[in-house]
Amino acid sequence: MKRKLTLKSIAKEMDVSISTVSKALRDSPEISEETREKIKAYAKLYNYKPNNIALSLKNRKTNTIGVIIPQIVHHFFTTVIRGIEAEARDHNYNVIICLSNNDFDKEVLNMELLANGSTDGFILSVSKETMQKEDYHHLNEVIDQGMPVVMFDRVVEGISCDRVLINDTEGAKKGVTHMIRTGCRKIGIITSEDYVSVGRLRTEGYLDAHDDFGIEVDENRILKLDNIDDLDESAKKRIKEFIENNELDGLFTVNELFAVYAARVIAKSGKTVPDDISIVCFTDGELSEHMVPSITAVSQHGEEMGRKAASILINKLERPEDETEEYGTSYIETSLIERESTRKLNR
Amino acid sequence: MKRKLTLKSIAKEMDVSISTVSKALRDSPEISEETREKIKAYAKLYNYKPNNIALSLKNRKTNTIGVIIPQIVHHFFTTVIRGIEAEARDHNYNVIICLSNNDFDKEVLNMELLANGSTDGFILSVSKETMQKEDYHHLNEVIDQGMPVVMFDRVVEGISCDRVLINDTEGAKKGVTHMIRTGCRKIGIITSEDYVSVGRLRTEGYLDAHDDFGIEVDENRILKLDNIDDLDESAKKRIKEFIENNELDGLFTVNELFAVYAARVIAKSGKTVPDDISIVCFTDGELSEHMVPSITAVSQHGEEMGRKAASILINKLERPEDETEEYGTSYIETSLIERESTRKLNR
DNA sequence: TTAACGAACTAAATCGATTAAGTTAGTTAC
DNA sequence: GTAACTAACTTAATCGATTTAGTTCGTTAA
Numbered sequence: 224m225k226r227k228l229t230l231k232s233i234a235k236e237m238d239v240s241i242s243t244v245s246k247a248l249r250d251s252p253e254i255s256e257e258t259r260e261k262i263k264a265y266a267k268l269y270n271y272k273p274n275n276i277a278l279s280l281k282n283r284k285t286n287t288i289g290v291i292i293p294q295i296v297h298h299f300f301t302t303v304i305r306g307i308e309a310e311a312r313d314h315n316y317n318v319i320i321c322l323s324n325n326d327f328d329k330e331v332l333n334m335e336l337l338a339n340g341s342t343d344g345f346i347l348s349v350s351k352e353t354m355q356k357e358d359y360h361h362l363n364e365v366i367d368q369g370m371p372v373v374m375f376d377r378v379v380e381g382i383s384c385d386r387v388l389i390n391d392t393e394g395a396k397k398g399v400t401h402m403i404r405t406g407c408r409k410i411g412i413i414t415s416e417d418y419v420s421v422g423r424l425r426t427e428g429y430l431d432a433h434d435d436f437g438i439e440v441d442e443n444r445i446l447k448l449d450n451i452d453d454l455d456e457s458a459k460k461r462i463k464e465f466i467e468n469n470e471l472d473g474l475f476t477v478n479e480l481f482a483v484y485a486a487r488v489i490a491k492s493g494k495t496v497p498d499d500i501s502i503v504c505f506t507d508g509e510l511s512e513h514m515v516p517s518i519t520a521v522s523q524h525g526e527e528m529g530r531k532a533a534s535i536l537i538n539k540l541e542r543p544e545d546e547t548e549e550y551g552t553s554y555i556e557t558s559l560i561e562r563e564s565t566r567k568l569n570r
Numbered sequence: 571m572k573r574k575l576t577l578k579s580i581a582k583e584m585d586v587s588i589s590t591v592s593k594a595l596r597d598s599p600e601i602s603e604e605t606r607e608k609i610k611a612y613a614k615l616y617n618y619k620p621n622n623i624a625l626s627l628k629n630r631k632t633n634t635i636g637v638i639i640p641q642i643v644h645h646f647f648t649t650v651i652r653g654i655e656a657e658a659r660d661h662n663y664n665v666i667i668c669l670s671n672n673d674f675d676k677e678v679l680n681m682e683l684l685a686n687g688s689t690d691g692f693i694l695s696v697s698k699e700t701m702q703k704e705d706y707h708h709l710n711e712v713i714d715q716g717m718p719v720v721m722f723d724r725v726v727e728g729i730s731c732d733r734v735l736i737n738d739t740e741g742a743k744k745g746v747t748h749m750i751r752t753g754c755r756k757i758g759i760i761t762s763e764d765y766v767s768v769g770r771l772r773t774e775g776y777l778d779a780h781d782d783f784g785i786e787v788d789e790n791r792i793l794k795l796d797n798i799d800d801l802d803e804s805a806k807k808r809i810k811e812f813i814e815n816n817e818l819d820g821l822f823t824v825n826e827l828f829a830v831y832a833a834r835v836i837a838k839s840g841k842t843v844p845d846d847i848s849i850v851c852f853t854d855g856e857l858s859e860h861m862v863p864s865i866t867a868v869s870q871h872g873e874e875m876g877r878k879a880a881s882i883l884i885n886k887l888e889r890p891e892d893e894t895e896e897y898g899t900s901y902i903e904t905s906l907i908e909r910e911s912t913r914k915l916n917r
Numbered sequence: 918t919t920a921a922c923g924a925a926c927t928a929a930a931t932c933g934a935t936t937a938a939g940t941t942a943g944t945t946a947c
Numbered sequence: 948g949t950a951a952c953t954a955a956c957t958t959a960a961t962c963g964a965t966t967t968a969g970t971t972c973g974t975t976a977a
Contacts (some may be wrong), residue, residue, distance in 0.1 A: 225714055225715065226715070229932095229933055229934085230933065230934065230935095231933070231934095239957090240956070240957045240958080241933090241934085241935095241957090242935080242936075242956085242958080242959095243955085243957075245935060245936085246935090246936085246956095249935085252954095253954080253956075254955070254956080255955060258956090270711075272682065272686050273934065274686055274687040274932090274934070275687045276623055276686075276687035276688065276933080276934095277627055277932075277933035277934040277935095278933080278934060278935085279623045280623045280624055280627050280932090280933080280934080280962045280963065281933080281934050282935085283962065301648075304669070305669070305671075317668075317683060318668075319666050320666075321665075322652070324652075335619065336664060339619050339620070339621055339622045339623075340621040340622045340624065341622055341623065367572055368572065368573075368574055480860070483860045486862065487862045490862050510856060513827070513831070513834075513861075514860075514862070515837050515861075576964085577963065577964065577965095578963070578964095586927085588927090588928095588964085588965095589926080589965080589966075590926060590927075592964070592966085593926090593965090593966090596965085600924085600925065600926075601925070601926080602925060602926090605925080605926090620963080620964065621962090623963080624932090624962075624963035624964040624965090625963080625964060627934095627962090627963080628963080628966095629964090629965085630932065687933085
């Protein structure tokens with residue numbers, strides 16, 4: 224086992240001072256050509272790499288972005304991370320990912336941990352528990368210390384930070400409009416209670432689409448579930464009843480899981496998709512792509528979202544003196560991915 | 571914006587030396603009860619937290635585990651990460667996740683980055699490109715510097731490190747045996763070329779199961795694809811032909827994607843699952859769970875695997891003087907999750 | 918009376934890097 | 948001949964923490 228090279232060890236070996244080594248490696252004109260070349264050759268030969276920890280301490284800059292997300296298992300988040308990673312790499316930043324598992328305490332813990340010198344800023348999607356508690360002291364604390372924060376997807380109001388969102392209303396409207404255009408007139412929606420922002424906004428899009436075509440909305444065709452993240456037994460039961468008790472010819476769901484389970488209920492009831500009933504879901508993931516029939520989906524463009532969030536954060540980090548105290552909200556456009564669960568549009 | 575507290579700023583404020591503050595906060599008996607309490611009260615009031623970077627530099631220990639994985643989009647990896655996180659948290663370690671995107675250069679880059687002071691050790695699953703290149707200099711380098719490494723799932727030989735694997739052969743055997751027991755006699759397998767270790771081992775399990783029951787294996791029923799990670803067009807084509815040209819009553823696949831696509835081909839051909847043909851796949855994920863019909867799967871117990879890998883690594887980190895140079899391989903048992911794609915066993 | 922001791926601190930080294938502020942020796946200018 | 952200048956270094960401060968090795972002063976023992 225060989226010990227890692229340091230400036231000190233090189234200096235000793237080459238019989239010069241530490242600063243000479245440092246300057247030589249950074250091509251300072253203060254050091255003679257000859258000495259410079261000699262030191263650089265030695266460093267290269269033994270593969271010297273500066274210690275990042277020491278650099279971070281000295282520079283009070285880590286060049287690292289902290290990402291805190293509720294769960295990684297969601298395909299959407301993995302695409303967002305990919306976007307963040309890509310943008311970060313382009314600007315020489317590293318990315319540290321921490322999972323909150325939708326747990327408030329863990330979110331706080333992770334932030335405190337990373338805030339103590341490990342990162343320069345944060346990109347985060349707040350956990351469900353945090354939203355319910357409405358306790359944002361940990362966010363305010365890091366912001367107060369001068370660390371920029373960018374929230375995405377699940378954002379809360381009243382925090383001094385930038386936001387990146389998808390246009391939920393517009394996206395839902397696109398999906399529902401597509402069903403209307405392809406002949407559906409009795410479209411149901413499986414969404415969340417209004418206190419979950421994405422649920423509320425997507426429900427709005429559903430209503431907007433109907434409005435545009437002058438179609439009356441039947442309140443019975445709106446199912447609001449508590450939990451938008453999981454598909455538990457009670458949700459399954461309510462979805463089953465909802466589909467059995469409504470004569471639907473179209474169904475919009477705010478996530479993939481609801482759509483997949485609904486498709487299962489529909490298949491068992493002997494109806495076919497899309498002939499008897501069309502399905503469109505929010506979120507483009509593996510499930511909707513691979514199901515039989517595959518499900519038409521409103522894509523959230525997670526990668527683009529990640530890139531955007533990272534780009535905003537890095538921008539703030541690079542010019543910290545732009546303390547204009549101005550925060551913006553960026554919207555990522557959605558797009559409809561037509562698959563087998565909807566009829567073809569006759570143009 | 572308020573600046574972060576440091577020992578220095580506290581010392582100045584309280585008119586004592588830095589070391590007094592440090593000692594007081596660590597409850598050293600060298601400091602009088604009175605001073606200690608005063609300093610601790612102040613630190614608590616203003617929420618002092620030591621700077622991790624400074625601690626890491628001083629202690630030459632980061633208490634951080636670096637995790638390098640090919641892709642996060644795989645449900646399996648997300649479960650492994652959850653296990654690593656859980657075990658790490660229990661032992662006061664942090665986890666940094668880096669994605670290699672199956673790219674050799676990125677794997678090397680990530681390792682070098684993290685090795686320069688950011689982590690104490692590594693848990694990794696090598697990228698496909700690395701396996702093909704058989705270039706492990708980056709692994710040997712960090713190991714040479716005294717950083718312990720634990721490989722999981724996709725491991726390579728000839729590296730001085732511990733390994734955590736699932737019992738691939740046993741798992742495949744379980745799946746195939748289940749089909750044989752439920753009456754299948756013409757079972758096909760969609761696997762990878764033998765150079766991908768998991769593919770080779772799972773094929774072995776398939777053969778073993780047949781052996782046990784004295785059933786002859788027809789070579790035509792074995793399909794070996796190049797790429798086990800994606801389902802590209804050429805893979806789709808070969809799977810389609812494979813199923814159409816074989817009179818199968820059972821199908822085992824080494825991943826979910828192959829199974830899902832096969833199910834689609836089978837459905838289109840008018841046959842039904844499991845009545846005409848049973849399906850079992852390796853890897854328990856969201857796809858197999860939610861498909862209609864849902865697919866019986868060999869679960870890899872990713873979380874357990876992550877915990878095990880982290881536990882081994884942390885153990886090495888905590889007692890570095892156990893330089894016995896002995897490395898072991900741990901196996902995680904698989905289990906069969908019976909779903910709708912196989913017939914029920916008559917007991 | 919004074920050496921010895923201990924309580925309660927402080928000073929300084931250290932981790933590994935960067936960099937402003939010296940230092941030394943040789944060259945140039947007048 | 949010497950002041951001024953410069954090339955090529957070195958010293959030392961700094962980032963924020965810990966820790967070993969002092970320091971100071973009051974108390975105790977002989």
